[in-house]
Amino acid sequence: MNDKVGIVIVSHSPDVAKGAADMVRQMVGNEVPLAFTGGDPGGGLGTSVETILAAIDRAWSEKGVAILVDLGGAETNSEMAIEMLPEDRQGRVVVCNAPIVEGAVMAATEAWGGATLDEVRRTAEELSPA
Amino acid sequence: MNDKVGIVIVSHSPDVAKGAADMVRQMVGNEVPLAFTGGDPGGGLGTSVETILAAIDRAWSEKGVAILVDLGGAETNSEMAIEMLPEDRQGRVVVCNAPIVEGAVMAATEAWGGATLDEVRRTAEELSPA
Amino acid sequence: MTTTLDAAGRRALIETAAAAVIARADELTALDQAIGDGDHGLNMKRGFEAVLADLDAIAAKPLPEGLKQIGTTMVMKVGGASGPLYGTLFLQLGKSLAELAPDAVPSRAELAAALKAAIVAVKARGKSEVGQKTLLDVLAPVQAALAGGADAAALTACAHEAAAATVPLKAIRGRASFLGDRSIGHMDPGARSSEILISTLAAIAGGNSGAAA
Amino acid sequence: MTTTLDAAGRRALIETAAAAVIARADELTALDQAIGDGDHGLNMKRGFEAVLADLDAIAAKPLPEGLKQIGTTMVMKVGGASGPLYGTLFLQLGKSLAELAPDAVPSRAELAAALKAAIVAVKARGKSEVGQKTLLDVLAPVQAALAGGADAAALTACAHEAAAATVPLKAIRGRASFLGDRSIGHMDPGARSSEILISTLAAIAGGNSGAAA
Ligand SMILES: Nc1ncnc2c1ncn2[C@@H]1O[C@H](COP(=O)(O)OP(=O)(O)O)[C@@H](O)[C@H]1O
Ligand SMILES: Nc1ncnc2c1ncn2[C@@H]1O[C@H](COP(=O)(O)OP(=O)(O)O)[C@@H](O)[C@H]1O
Ligand SMILES: [Mg+2]
Ligand SMILES: [Mg+2]
Ligand SMILES: [Mg+2]
Ligand SMILES: [Mg+2]
Numbered sequence: 231m232n233d234k235v236g237i238v239i240v241s242h243s244p245d246v247a248k249g250a251a252d253m254v255r256q257m258v259g260n261e262v263p264l265a266f267t268g269g270d271p272g273g274g275l276g277t278s279v280e281t282i283l284a285a286i287d288r289a290w291s292e293k294g295v296a297i298l299v300d301l302g303g304a305e306t307n308s309e310m311a312i313e314m315l316p317e318d319r320q321g322r323v324v325v326c327n328a329p330i331v332e333g334a335v336m337a338a339t340e341a342w343g344g345a346t347l348d349e350v351r352r353t354a355e356e357l358s359p360a
Numbered sequence: 361m362n363d364k365v366g367i368v369i370v371s372h373s374p375d376v377a378k379g380a381a382d383m384v385r386q387m388v389g390n391e392v393p394l395a396f397t398g399g400d401p402g403g404g405l406g407t408s409v410e411t412i413l414a415a416i417d418r419a420w421s422e423k424g425v426a427i428l429v430d431l432g433g434a435e436t437n438s439e440m441a442i443e444m445l446p447e448d449r450q451g452r453v454v455v456c457n458a459p460i461v462e463g464a465v466m467a468a469t470e471a472w473g474g475a476t477l478d479e480v481r482r483t484a485e486e487l488s489p490a
Numbered sequence: 491m492t493t494t495l496d497a498a499g500r501r502a503l504i505e506t507a508a509a510a511v512i513a514r515a516d517e518l519t520a521l522d523q524a525i526g527d528g529d530h531g532l533n534m535k536r537g538f539e540a541v542l543a544d545l546d547a548i549a550a551k552p553l554p555e556g557l558k559q560i561g562t563t564m565v566m567k568v569g570g571a572s573g574p575l576y577g578t579l580f581l582q583l584g585k586s587l588a589e590l591a592p593d594a595v596p597s598r599a600e601l602a603a604a605l606k607a608a609i610v611a612v613k614a615r616g617k618s619e620v621g622q623k624t625l626l627d628v629l630a631p632v633q634a635a636l637a638g639g640a641d642a643a644a645l646t647a648c649a650h651e652a653a654a655a656t657v658p659l660k661a662i663r664g665r666a667s668f669l670g671d672r673s674i675g676h677m678d679p680g681a682r683s684s685e686i687l688i689s690t691l692a693a694i695a696g697g698n699s700g701a702a703a
Numbered sequence: 704m705t706t707t708l709d710a711a712g713r714r715a716l717i718e719t720a721a722a723a724v725i726a727r728a729d730e731l732t733a734l735d736q737a738i739g740d741g742d743h744g745l746n747m748k749r750g751f752e753a754v755l756a757d758l759d760a761i762a763a764k765p766l767p768e769g770l771k772q773i774g775t776t777m778v779m780k781v782g783g784a785s786g787p788l789y790g791t792l793f794l795q796l797g798k799s800l801a802e803l804a805p806d807a808v809p810s811r812a813e814l815a816a817a818l819k820a821a822i823v824a825v826k827a828r829g830k831s832e833v834g835q836k837t838l839l840d841v842l843a844p845v846q847a848a849l850a851g852g853a854d855a856a857a858l859t860a861c862a863h864e865a866a867a868a869t870v871p872l873k874a875i876r877g878r879a880s881f882l883g884d885r886s887i888g889h890m891d892p893g894a895r896s897s898e899i900l901i902s903t904l905a906a907i908a909g910g911n912s913g914a915a916a
Contacts, residue, residue, distance in 0.1 A: 246461055249398070252373050253430070256405050256527045268379070270782025272749050274742060275386050280779050281785070299381070300461045302877055303784035306828060310778055312788035329459025330494070331376055331430050339668040357395030386740045387878070400534050400569025404529060409573070410566050432664055433571035436615060440565055440574035469881040 235341040235350045236263035236289035238297045240274045240282055240304045240332050244268035247313040250298075250331045257335055265289035277304045282311040286323060294322035294347030296337050296354065316352040322347065328354035366393035366419035367470040369426045369464050370434045372405045374398035380428075380461045382457055383425060387465055388472040394442035397473035407434045412441040418451040423432045424452035424477030426467050426484065454476065497592035500556055501549035503694055504694045508538035510690040511683060521679040525666040527593055529570055537568040537576065552592055557584030570617070572665055575625065577693035578615040602637035609633055623673060628652040629657035632688050642696025644690040652678060653685035660689035709807045713769060716907055721751035721758075723903040724896060743892035745785040751901070753780040767806055768798030771906055784877055785893055788838065790826040795821040799860035803818040815850035832882040835875035836886060838893035841865040845901050855909025859902040866890060866898035 237254065241247040247268035270276025282297075284352040288297035289295050291308055297312075299305045308325045315323060324347060326333055345353070367384065371377040372442055377398035395418035399407025412427075419425050421478055427442075429435045435455055442453045454477060467484040475483070495503075511518075512535050520532030541548065541564045548556045557580050565577030586604035587596055596604065609629050613619060620630045628649055635648040654677065663678075667674035724731075726749050732744030740834070753776045754761065761769045770793050778790030799817035800809055809817070822842050827830060833843045841862055848861040865888065874886035877893075 241379065241461070243379030243382050245375040245382065247379075249371065249373030249375030249377075249379060252375065253405060253527075256529075257668070269484060270742075270746070270749075271780050272745065272782060274741065274745065274782070276746070278779070278782055301465065303782075303786075306784045306787045307782075310790065310828070314778075326637065329462055331371070331460050332461075332772035335431065336668055336728065344670045383740075387881070400533070400725045401537075402528075402532065402569060403568050404532065404569070406569035406622065407530065408566070408569055433569075433573075436571045437569075440577065440615070442508075466881055472883065478864075489532070490674045 231287060233293065234291060234344065235337075235347050236264045236265070236286075236291040236295040237334060237338045238282070238285045238289045238349075239264075239266035239268075239330065240277055240285070240297055240299045240308050241268040241330055242270075242277060242300055242304055245328065249260055250334045253331065254334050254338040258338045262338050262341045263289040263291050263295075264338065273282060274279075274347065277307040279311045279312045279314065281308050282308055284316060286311065286315065287320075290319075294321075294324070296329045296341070296350045297323065297325045298328060298334045298349060298354065299325060304330075323349050326351050326354040363423065364392045364421060364474065365423045365467075365477050366395070366416075366421040366425040367464060367468045368412070368419045368425055368437050368438075369394075369460065370400075370407055370415070370427055370429045371396075371398040371460055372400075372430055372434060372444050376430065376460065377382035380464045383403060383461065384464050384468040388421075388468045393421050394468065394470050395417040407437040407442045409437050409444065412438055413444060414483060416441065416445065416449075420449075421448045422452075424454070426471070426477060426480045427453065427455045428458060428460045428464040428467060428484065429455060434460075443459075456481050456484040463469045493595060495547045495553060496519060496593045498619055499562045500553060501545060503674065504541065504548060504556070504560070505545060505691045506694055507543050511535070511538050512542075514683070515587040518679050518683055521677055523662065524627070524676045525582055525595070525669055525673045530683065531571060533568045533572055534576075536634050537564045537573060537619060542566040546599050547687050552590070554584045554585075554590055556571040557587065560584075569623055571653075572624040572625070572683070575612050575616055575680070576683075578611045579608045579629070582611040590662045597654040598636065598639070601632060605629070605633045605636060615664060616661040621659065623656050623659040623681070624663050625678070626660070627656050627678065627689065628681045628684040642692040645692040649685040650694075653681045657682040706805045706808055707858075709748045709806045710762045710768060713766060714758060714827040714910045715905065717754065717761060717769070717773070718758060719907055720900055721755050723899050724748070724751050727896070727899050731896055734895055735891055738874065738882055738886045739888045740780070742783055742880055743785060743896065746781045746785055747896050748778045749790075750781040750786065750789070750864045759827065760899050765803070766809070767797045767800040767803055770794070770800065773797075782833060785787070785838070785896070788829055788893070792821045792842070795824040797860040811849065811852070815846060818846045818849065829876060831876040834872065835878050836869050836879060836894070837874075838889045840869050840872065840891065840896040847895075855905040858905040862898040862901040866894045869894040872878050 238244045239250050242243040247266035250265040265285035267285040269280045297308045312323045333354040341352040369377050373384050377396035381396040395415035397411040397415040401408045427438045438455045463484040467480050470480045470483040515531035515535040522528045561577045561581030580631045580697035631652045656678040661667045666673040728744035728748040735741045735743035774794030775792045801819045844865045869891040874880045879886040
């Protein structure tokens, strides 16, 4: 599994995170490391650095991990999580400036094809859904 | 309620549709007409013209309805649904070329402020999440 | 070819075409798994099963009305992008043939004109063109062959070749476009479902002299 | 001001500040309902309740270490954008004060320098600047007042005015920015929570001569 870039989906809503992951799985099956998380530490709409760290770990790939987020808080918490990673992992995790659902499907499809982390990120950031 | 543009969320995934609607509700409460739908007529990932039509009806506003979609099939089915509306409604429903989750939150926030359908659509299409 | 197409004839036509697609559902799904979300067979099966569920009512109607009902059923039941696309195809075929005399068999010219208009409608629905690795890449050459006088066997061969010719294409529309260059080397699922429909209809029209490949 | 800040002193400081924010949770949430998603009070309450749950351990540590633990707790527990922002603030305060002698009270200069560095860190975390209707619009003028020699009452007044001054601003960062011009006319929730923290701490430092507004 470690020959593909991993994908992490971080939404304020656990439902959005799960649903987006379902859509990703439908496109790429189990060949891309994938993890998702949503909801704040109290179970409300929000995000949690702790569960983001766990998701990065679940989707870990030596080729790196691309994170897809929805709104500002998800982005800030994801960036915070990246800084809390062991140093040798930090440089291999990026937050994509891309729509969470469409970006996750795009990024995963690109990862599936064996692309590098940078290519995966660029694809998610470039394309809007056709 | 009819003084605000309505928002319809059409995802391939029922979970994404519901979660995005939760996020919208958290921002604008019940002051914006809102409906969501996801899943194909067989219950799988996909969309259904029938349930899109019903969602447009639930979120109906005399000021019009903005539809947020994820991938191609959701767009094509939503455009098909618009053409099947009674003629006097057709011109007042648009599909936004915007990310489904981020666009729904933006569009609903704009609708909440009393914007026109065109302003709502433009806001969703212009902004990417901060 | 017979000179009338009555309810029994329409029934046989629709039933055979629907059954042919339903029988190929697994193959269509497998094609969609390679370059899409793996549901094209399921989608087409759901649509045509809904058509079969209304078969008597559809066959009882004049051909243009029956085609429109098939179109509406596909629109409402398929669920994928192919639903509004095939739905639009059948709806426009029905609209274009509206002047057909009851139980008449449409002429080659009428059919070619109707299919031409339907292709225009599908393009508008999908914001797509020929050459983008979609069902249009089968429909368009078949329409040209039909207009040019091709017989049933030639139409079947044309559809078969056109579907095969989508293999080297890069997808520009639909989900397969997400794969970019990696969509090359696979047959488009919608092109294949169109081929199945056309070759089945051609076989019936040609007195079962051809068969769906 | 006393010249030492021992575990008991640190405990009182943290407990009072946390309690002040928790007591204002409903007000903070109401502010966030007007121009955000209505969770800032809940978020801050969750964060500071987690701090209180570890109060003894945090107070037992030297101030810099305690501040870092508060920062980590806010990062992990708040859940909103304010979590990493306040978390970064406390983490950097702790880092900047690392050289502080055990149980010493940081000098005005040390505090002003630490807060300055913390504001830089918060800006980097939020990709934000002063004037964008955020907590920075309270932190920055308070830092300037502190550096300029303001006493506890003056710091409280400064924080109060700075929070009020966010009302006419248009939000450029965070969710309130989605509202564009409609964010004008409301106080920023993060600015208000910063005001509460600062005025509470100032009141304690000033021997309870001031009080959180
Ligand atoms: N925009 C479009 N224009 C024309 N044909 C399209 C378009 N999008 C998809 N198709 C056709 O539909 C087929 C996919 O149908 P299906 O799998 O049922 O829907 P979905 O892609 O929504 O899962 C493709 O193989 C292609 O032939
Ligand atoms: N990018 C940012 N930079 C600085 N401050 C920010 C930023 N985003 C949000 N804030 C602050 O955080 C506050 C909102 O916090 P909170 O409601 O807890 O988080 P969320 O916006 O994720 O729901 C805002 O009032 C603002 O002061
Ligand atoms: Mg498909
Ligand atoms: Mg599909
Ligand atoms: Mg909030
Ligand atoms: Mg929030």
